[in-house]
């Protein structure tokens with residue numbers, strides 16, 4: 338609770354006590370009887386997305402100067418929470434976003450804040466550090482500076498966000514036609530020791546624990562054709578890419 342000393346109605350001193358009919362202590366004016374309620378503040382934030390990456394800001398302000406987080410800030414009066422998320426993204430990352438929807442709500446009771454985090458697509462791919470940011474950078478999941486993040490609740494949200502994204506990819510792969518699927522499984526079995534396999538396992542990608550899904554499996558000659566034909570649309574960029582293929586030591 339923020340400590341207050343004087344009534345903002347009449348200027349007299351206030352005392353902390355439980356008002357009649359209430360069950361929590363409040364600051365109550367001894368003179369005019371005004372009760373000064375305090376409630377949690379809403380922080381609106383956005384996960385700005387651009388071509389599979391997300392945009393993070395490095396803070397140019399205290400607290401946690403120099404650490405990374407998503408664009409977020411206190412909601413203003415007379416705006417919607419979507420507007421607040423878009424405004425903060427514009428102010429801190431100079432990026433215009435189309436708010437795609439609410440991603441998650443996180444309470445931080447010990448500081449009486451509620452984080453409402455939205456997903457938003459960056460409209461034109463343009464961004465730059467605003468006054469409260471040292472820099473703004475697009476990251477893949479692997480590139481996110483997880484050890485240098487400013488706010489634990491944002492880390493929680495982002496981990497879940499990437500998990501959800503992988504699950505969506507997995508569902509898409511389930512939809513692949515049967516022939517392609519069999520080929521994918523064959524490659525997975527042919528490359529059981531693939532070094533990039535761990536990423537697939539972690540992501541719960543097809544062939545997962547038992548069969549050993551491998552992103553290099555999609556980089557064979559046939560797979561490149563599938564890729565060109567758009568059959569791997571929606572899969573992570575590294576899936577079937579030349580980098581995954583090169584880093585596979587099992588060939």
Ligand SMILES: [Zn+2]
Pocket residue numbers: 344345346347348349366367368369370371
């Ligand atoms: Zn008063």
